[in-house]
Amino acid sequence: MDLGRRWAKPQRFQLQDIEGFNITDAAGLADGSLLVLERYFRWTEGVKMRLRHIPAAEIAPGARITGRTLLQADSSFEIDNMEGLAVHGAASGRRCCRLISDDNFNHFLQRTVFLQFTLHDTD
Secondary structure (H helix, E strand, O other), X not given: OOHHHHOOOOOOOEEOOOOOOEEEEEEEOOOOOEEEEEEEEEOOOEEEEEEEEEOHHHOOOOOEEOXXXXXXXXXXXXXXXXXXXXXXXXXXXXXXXXXXXXXXXXXXXXXXXXXXXXXXXXX
């Protein structure tokens, strides 16, 4: 089958909702997999964030995907309302993942936070 034709039109797949987190951003990796940034907020629980990896092999039309959680944090860590995600190659040859939050001009309740992590290949 010609993969170019197979994916010529947009296709839908579903990322399984886990614990009420909401997707805020996603970034594609060179191998065709995805990183997905999610956030969660409740006045009674505070803010949480999660980063999931979706392997390319699981991405298919109609698929319901869970992926693997790479990172999950709550307000006991130096996070805020994490909204943005970018992946880039570092000078060392490793891949870096950058996350950012926005204070939404509300300095009383929110902060702008910039986080950077190195992505390591694992089994």
